[in-house]
Amino acid sequence: MSTYINVRERGQISLPAAIRKKFHLDEPGAQVEIIERSGEIVLRPMLPVPADQAWAWTEEFQAGERVADAEIAAGLGTVYNSGEEFLESLK
Structure with missing residues (x-):
């Protein structure tokens, strides 16, 4: 799946709401890891608590x-x- 988004002044981007929800990036403390590889920029969702363990918190x-x-x-x-x-x- 490809989605195009605009890069704003100061390098800011906004992830579409559906993607934020799918990867639990709409939760407090969620972060995105930025990985550079082979001419690509990869964003990987990082949560302070993995979604499958959220019940314990x-x-x-x-x-x-x-x-x-x-x-x-x-x-x-x-x-x-x-x-x-x-x-x-x-x-």
């Missing part, structure tokens, strides 16, 4: 993480050294 999930951190700091809960040890505790 929702406010709801992070609130749960803060609760868990507070419980650990208070010495609550049980620590298991392996998955097998945890499964054994369920018997």
